[in-house]
Amino acid sequence: MAEEQLVTFxxxxxxxxxxxxxxxxxxHIPPITRVPKAPxxxxxxxxxxxxxxxxxxxxxxxxxxxxxxxxxxxxxxLQFDGKVFGVRVDAVTExxxxxxxxxxxxxxxxxxxxxxxxxxxxxxGERLLILLNVERLMAGDEQNEQIA
Amino acid sequence: MSGEETxxxxxxxxxxxxxxxxxxxxxxxxxxxxxxxxxxxxxxIALINELFRCVHSLKGSSGTMxxxxxxxxxxxxxxxxxxxxxxxxxxxxxxxxxxxxxxxKLKLMLNQxxxxxxxxxxxxxxxSQMQALIExxxxxxxxxxxxxxxxxxxxxxxxxxxEFEFHLEPDELEEVNKALLQNYNIxxxxxxxxxxxxxxxxxxxxxxxxxxxxxxxxxxxxSIEELDTxxxxxxxxxxxxxxxPKDVRDDALEISEIAEVAVTHYxxxxxxxxxxxxxxxxxxxxxxxxxxxxxxxxKETVKETKQNSGKPQDNAAGHQVHTIRVDTARMDNxxxxxxxxVITRTRLVKIAEDLKAQYPSDPxxxxxxxxxxxxxxxxxxxxxxxxRLRMVPIGTVFSRxxxxxxxxxxxxxxxIDLVIHGEETxxxxxxxxxxGDPLTHIIRNSVDHGxxxxxxxxxxxxxxxxxxxxxxxxxxxxxxxxxxxxxxGLDLDKIYNKALAKGLISSVREEMSERDIANLIxxxxxxxxxxxxxxxxxxVGMDVVRKTLNDLGGTIDIKTRRGEGxxxxxxxxxxxxxxxxxxxxVRDEVYAIPLSSVxxxxxxxxxxxxxxxxxxxxxxxxxxxxxxxxRERFDxxxxxxxxxxxxxxxxxxxxxxxxxxxxxxxxxxxxxxKSLGDxxxxxxxxxxxxxxxxxxxxxxxxxxxLIQDTLVAR
Numbered sequence: 001m002a003e004e005q006l007v008t009f010x011x012x013x014x015x016x017x018x019x020x021x022x023x024x025x026x027x028h029i030p031p032i033t034r035v036p037k038a039p040x041x042x043x044x045x046x047x048x049x050x051x052x053x054x055x056x057x058x059x060x061x062x063x064x065x066x067x068x069x070x071x072x073x074x075x076x077x078l079q080f081d082g083k084v085f086g087v088r089v090d091a092v093t094e095x096x097x098x099x100x101x102x103x104x105x106x107x108x109x110x111x112x113x114x115x116x117x118x119x120x121x122x123x124x125g126e127r128l129l130i131l132l133n134v135e136r137l138m139a140g141d142e143q144n145e146q147i148a
Numbered sequence: 149m150s151g152e153e154t155x156x157x158x159x160x161x162x163x164x165x166x167x168x169x170x171x172x173x174x175x176x177x178x179x180x181x182x183x184x185x186x187x188x189x190x191x192x193i194a195l196i197n198e199l200f201r202c203v204h205s206l207k208g209s210s211g212t213m214x215x216x217x218x219x220x221x222x223x224x225x226x227x228x229x230x231x232x233x234x235x236x237x238x239x240x241x242x243x244x245x246x247x248x249x250x251x252x253k254l255k256l257m258l259n260q261x262x263x264x265x266x267x268x269x270x271x272x273x274x275x276s277q278m279q280a281l282i283e284x285x286x287x288x289x290x291x292x293x294x295x296x297x298x299x300x301x302x303x304x305x306x307x308x309x310x311e312f313e314f315h316l317e318p319d320e321l322e323e324v325n326k327a328l329l330q331n332y333n334i335x336x337x338x339x340x341x342x343x344x345x346x347x348x349x350x351x352x353x354x355x356x357x358x359x360x361x362x363x364x365x366x367x368x369x370x371s372i373e374e375l376d377t378x379x380x381x382x383x384x385x386x387x388x389x390x391x392x393p394k395d396v397r398d399d400a401l402e403i404s405e406i407a408e409v410a411v412t413h414y415x416x417x418x419x420x421x422x423x424x425x426x427x428x429x430x431x432x433x434x435x436x437x438x439x440x441x442x443x444x445x446x447k448e449t450v451k452e453t454k455q456n457s458g459k460p461q462d463n464a465a466g467h468q469v470h471t472i473r474v475d476t477a478r479m480d481n482x483x484x485x486x487x488x489x490v491i492t493r494t495r496l497v498k499i500a501e502d503l504k505a506q507y508p509s510d511p512x513x514x515x516x517x518x519x520x521x522x523x524x525x526x527x528x529x530x531x532x533x534x535x536r537l538r539m540v541p542i543g544t545v546f547s548r549x550x551x552x553x554x555x556x557x558x559x560x561x562x563x564i565d566l567v568i569h570g571e572e573t574x575x576x577x578x579x580x581x582x583x584g585d586p587l588t589h590i591i592r593n594s595v596d597h598g599x600x601x602x603x604x605x606x607x608x609x610x611x612x613x614x615x616x617x618x619x620x621x622x623x624x625x626x627x628x629x630x631x632x633x634x635x636x637g638l639d640l641d642k643i644y645n646k647a648l649a650k651g652l653i654s655s656v657r658e659e660m661s662e663r664d665i666a667n668l669i670x671x672x673x674x675x676x677x678x679x680x681x682x683x684x685x686x687x688v689g690m691d692v693v694r695k696t697l698n699d700l701g702g703t704i705d706i707k708t709r710r711g712e713g714x715x716x717x718x719x720x721x722x723x724x725x726x727x728x729x730x731x732x733x734v735r736d737e738v739y740a741i742p743l744s745s746v747x748x749x750x751x752x753x754x755x756x757x758x759x760x761x762x763x764x765x766x767x768x769x770x771x772x773x774x775x776x777x778x779r780e781r782f783d784x785x786x787x788x789x790x791x792x793x794x795x796x797x798x799x800x801x802x803x804x805x806x807x808x809x810x811x812x813x814x815x816x817x818x819x820x821x822k823s824l825g826d827x828x829x830x831x832x833x834x835x836x837x838x839x840x841x842x843x844x845x846x847x848x849x850x851x852x853x854l855i856q857d858t859l860v861a862r
Contacts, residue, residue, distance in 0.1 A: 033845040034737065035824070036782035037831055045824065045837060045845050050488060052822050052837045052845055083826040138827050 002100040006122070008129055009076060009089040011058055012067065016089075017098070017122060017129040024077040024084060026092055029069070043088065048077065055086040056137060062117065078134050085138045098122045103131065165261075168213055172258050175202045177547070180251045184550050187244045193233060199247075200229040206254070212318075217267045218257050224278045225250050231282060246277045248551075312336070314367055314386050314414070324366055327388035332363060335393060336414035337385040339400060342407040349375040352383055354403045362396060363389025386414065476577075479537055486534040487820035493527050494818060495841035496520060540580045542620045542629070543571030548584075549591060549618065556595040563602050563613040564595060570620035575627055579700050579720055583629075586693040586704075590631050590716050591616065593690075598635030598714055608711070610634065623719075626702075626744070632715035638708040640665045647674065666706040670694040698852040701742075701835065703801045719801075727821060729838070729848065731814035732797060734778050735787065738846050739810075740819055740838055745851040747798040747805055749813060754792055766796070766807065773798065776854060777809045781833060787811070799851045806855050821848060832857075 006017035007026075032044040032055055041060040045052050055075060059066050072091035077084060106118040117136050122129040179202045186195050207222035225247060231237045253274060257267050314336070316324065324334060339355055341348055349372050356372070359365050366386040375383060389396060393411035400409040500513075500520050507513045546568050553566040575583070599605075599614035606612055619630045640662060647653045647668045657665075668674065672691040697704050702720035721727070721744060728743035750768065757764050757775060764775040775796065779786070796807040819838040824831070835850035 031844050033837070033847065035828060035831060035834065035847065036784075037833070038828060042828070045828065047839045047843055047845050050484075050822075050839065051825075052839070053825055054828050085825070085827060 004098050004100065004103070005095065006098055006129070006131070007076065007095050008093040009074075010091050010093060011062070011089060012064060015093065015127060015129050017096075017131050018076070018078065018134055020095060022078050022080050022134045024079045027075050027077065027086075029073055029075055029088065046075070046086065048084075048086075051084070053077070053084045053086055054138070055088060058087050058089060058137075061087075061137065078137070080134050083138075087137065096124070098124065098129070164213065168209055169258060169262055171209060172206055173255070175206045176251050176255050176258065178202050179206075180248060180551060181547065183244055183248050183251065184554060186239060187241070187554075191239060193235075196229060196233040196239075200226065200233050203229055215257075215261060215267060217269050217271070218254060218261075221250060221254060221257070221271050221274065224275050224282075228278050228282055237281075243281055246274065246281065250274050250278070312338070312369075312384055314369060314384070316367065316386075320366060323364075324386070324388065327364060332388040332390055334414045335387045335389065335396060335411050337387050337396065337400065338382055338408075338410040338412075339385065339406060340382040340408040340410075342405045343381070345405045347376070349373065351403060351405050355400055355406065356385070358399050358403060359385060359387050359389075359396070362391050362399060363387055474537075483534050483538070486531055489527060490531060490818055490820055491839060491841065493524065497524070498841055535576075538577040539574035540577050541571060542573050542575050542580065542583075542627075545580055545584050545587065546571050546618055546620075549587075552588065552591065553595065553616065556592065560595065561601065562595065562599055564599055565613050565615045567615060567617045569618070573620040573622060573627060575720065582696060582700060583718075583720075586696050586718075587618075587629070587631070589690070589693050591618075594631065594633040594635065594714070598633040598637075600636055626719045626721060629718040629720070630715055631718075632713060634713040637710040637712055637714050638666050638669070638706070639710065640708075643668050647671065650674070662708075663706070666708050669706075670704070698850070698856075701852075703852060705803075727819060728816060729819045730797065730816055731840075731846070732778075732795070732808075732810040733812035733814055734782070734810050735784050737782075737784060738814065738840075738844075739778065740817075740846050740848045741797060741799060741808070742835075742848065742851065743816060745799045745801060747800045750796045750798065750807070751793055752796055754790075754794055764809075768798075768807075773805060773807045775807045775809055776857075778849075779809070779811075781854070799855070801851055801855055804855055808849075808854070819846075819848070 005020040007020050007023045008015055008017045010016070027048075030046045032046055034044040035042060035054070038044075038054075041057055043055045043057045045054050057066070058064075067090065070090060073088060074092050075086040075088055076092065077086045079085075102124065103120045103122045105120055106115050107121065117133055118130055119133040120131040122131055179199055182195055182199045182202070186192060186199070189195065203222050203226045207219055207226055210218040210222065228237075228243065228247070232239060232243070237243070250271075253268070253271050260267050328334060337359070339352070341351065345351060352368065352372050352375050356365055356368060364387070366388065368386075369384045370380060387396065393413075397409045397411045400406060400411075497520060500517050503510075503513045504517060549568070550566055553564055556562075557564050594616050599616070600608070600610075602612045605614060614633065614635055616631070616633045619628075619632075621628055644657055644660070644665050647665075652671050652674065653660075653668065669690045670693070672689065674689065674691070694704055697718060697720070700720055702718060705717045705719075706714065707717065708714040721742075729740040730743050730746050730749075732739050732741060752766055757766050759765070760772075764777065765772050766775060767773070773796075778784070791811075795810050795813050797810060797813070798805055798807050800806070817840070819840070821836045822838055824834065824837050833850050833854050834847050835852075836848045837845050838848055840846050
């Protein structure tokens with residue numbers, strides 16, 4: 001029986017999950033330096049122990065309304081293929097295991113956000129977890145558009 | 149040829165693979181640059197011998213590694229070179245061509261070995277070509293035995309033709325080598341029998357026994373068994389001993405019926421070189437005999453010769469440069485750490501300053517400051533040394549161009565002389581890796597569009613052979629690389645018209661200086677080439693050249709004169725990672741400007757700013773200075789209170805300057821350049837980022853792209 005281990009977090013009313021193998025760390029929100037002319041969902045860059053990584057505002061990325069920062073807001077630092085970036089979340093809930101059986105493919109109708117980022121939906125009891133496709137959160141090529 | 153055949157003993161050879169590749173690439177480079185020189189020089193026996201040794205060495209080591217295709221190909225090339233060096237054949241263009249083609253093929257095969265691919269076996273064409281040349285050469289001469297005692301060309305320096313040589317097997321060479329490293333002398337002892345001596349083999353045996361008491365006898369030629377049946381009146385012994393030659397001779401002469409004994413020092417450097425896997429060509433190395441030592445010393449000489457560009461050099465002749473191979477990852481780590489040290493030191497300085505302000509006359513605080521100053525000096529030294537680790541002479545890049553130009557000339561029928569200066573000028577390793585392509589592109593252009601055809605040049609009263617000059621030198625904290633030719637120069641009219649036609653510019657011709665027009669060729673989508681030739685126009689335009697150079701923090705400029713020639717001047721910063729910067733503030737955002745680009749700072753009144761076209765400008769000492777508002781460029785909201793005066797940081801690249809309007813100047817600081825990461829590295833106007841003492845990220849401005857944007861009329 002295959003299963004996945006996920007880190008779950010909330011954005012507004014929704015709960016999301018990402019593959020734990022792609023989570024490098026979870027940190028408090030440090031000062032974020034704005035990067036001019038970057039895509040609007042890129043909040044800026046931060047200093048992570050000497051390395052500079054971009055931070056994505058997931059609400060903006062998913063086309064949701066932006067909200068106030070709360071005490072529970074964190075940055076989840078993700079990595080894939082050696083590339084590192086962070087995403088701002090409202091709160092981190094837990095780490096859990098999910099049976100592959102409990103995962104359904106993404107629904108045809110978008111859940112109020114771009115289904116491009118969703119790789120599936122997980123069910124735990126009454127909870128619905130939107131499973132995210134980490135690689136797509138920070139699409140490489142889009143960044144290189146010059147607004148000359 | 150399947151993969152299995154290319155490795156015979158599997159595991160052991162893997163260790164040698166790296167070393168084999170390094171050595172073999174070395175040999176091939178020497179071979180091809182030597183061939184080019186041979187083409188220029190005509191006959192040059194010493195050079196041909198050198199080339200022969202290269203190929204022979206390559207054959208030997210490839211044989212040991214089991215790469216049969218390489219052995220096959222080198223064997224025929226060796227054959228050809230052998231005939232050349234014996235004077236049985238003359239050097240012709242055809243021979244040079246086929247040998248160059250062979251060295252290319254060999255390089256390709258080495259690449260395949262490196263990538264663990266199967267080695268190409270389609271070199272039939274080359275083999276038959278070489279064999280044909282050998283045949284026609286052989287017809288003109290009777291074949292002579294290879295190692296004759298009579299000098300074929302009266303070249304006293306050439307041992308293989310005139311003197312007796314021992315031909316040692318690899319294991320025998322190992323033995324000799326070990327003896328050498330233990331400080332034994334190696335002698336060639338020639339023993340002549342008295343005339344009509346009987347039982348020569350017995351005598352030889354006695355001599356052997358006597359010599360064995362003095363040291364070690366490696367070889368006797370002809371062997372003792374053969375002595376009786378052969379007609380020879382003498383034999384040679386290869387001896388290792390610590391005795392002096394005279395003593396050896398006296399000892400040997402005591403045996404009856406020995407007429408004469410000649411003892412001479414025997415140099416094995418040639419043969420040891422050929423079996424480079426197992427030996428050290430430095431005979432003076434008198435240290436431990438561990439195999440690591442052997443490997444290390446051989447690697448040293450290989451590394452040293454790699455530094456030489458173009459000319460084949462003798463290993464043992466040049467001075468010894470002691471080097472060590474280091475994993476670049478480790479070096480980068482070291483450089484990172486040095487960078488972190490710089491940042492931390494800056495914080496320390498700030499804290500010390502604050503302390504000083506609070507406790508101005510406290511002796512402890514003064515002590516701290518003193519130590520800080522000293523620490524600062526140490527840091528600078530450390531930084532410099534660490535940066536030096538990554539420096540590589542530009543000669544390694546320049547060395548490929550003679551061949552390139554030669555090939556271009558053959559293809560286009562033009563006659564061009566390539567002059568290279570400043571090969572020792574050192575650049576950071578990353579820069580070296582990236583600069584090859586832009587340089588190649590510019591040189592191609594020079595050959596294709598710059599230098600005229602020989603007939604045209606003569607008609608214009610120019611020398612038939614065109615000249616392209618490559619020069620590299622330090623200038624302040626920059627490196628300048630200049631590529632100039634004495635060709636036709638840029639056709640400014642054509643360039644302007646083409647740019648106009650493609651809608652790339654809208655300025656009036658009179659407003660643009662010659663320089664501006666020349667720089668139009670760097671615009672994307674530009675090319676005045678009517679046809680894409682085989683030589684240039686591969687889709688790598690001048691715009692990519694400029695972009696690559698800008699990415700490296702450098703610039704490129706053009707000087708041209710119609711009918712006289714064109715010069716491309718490339719400027720690159722010396723150090724990449726740690727620079728001095730000027731910190732500026734716009735509203736509450738801080739930006740860093742590389743100090744090397746800062747010309748001066750001004751305080752001007754807002755009302756002095758005029759707008760010409762759509763660009764704001766200001767008059768400074770009689771000259772117009774175009775301005776860029778960072779606030780506007782970076783979408784920073786306006787100040788709540790309007791200002792009357794603003795600061796302008798005048799930045800320049802080459803001779804072009806622009807003023808950046810900022811709110812405040814914070815001061816000068818040393819910063820460590822960090823990349824913006826995989827996702828954000830292409831932001832216009834931003835070169836990178838740094839982390840200041842307070843831990844916050846500050847963006848570094850990319851002066852190059854900022855300035856370029858002002859050129860293209862918006």
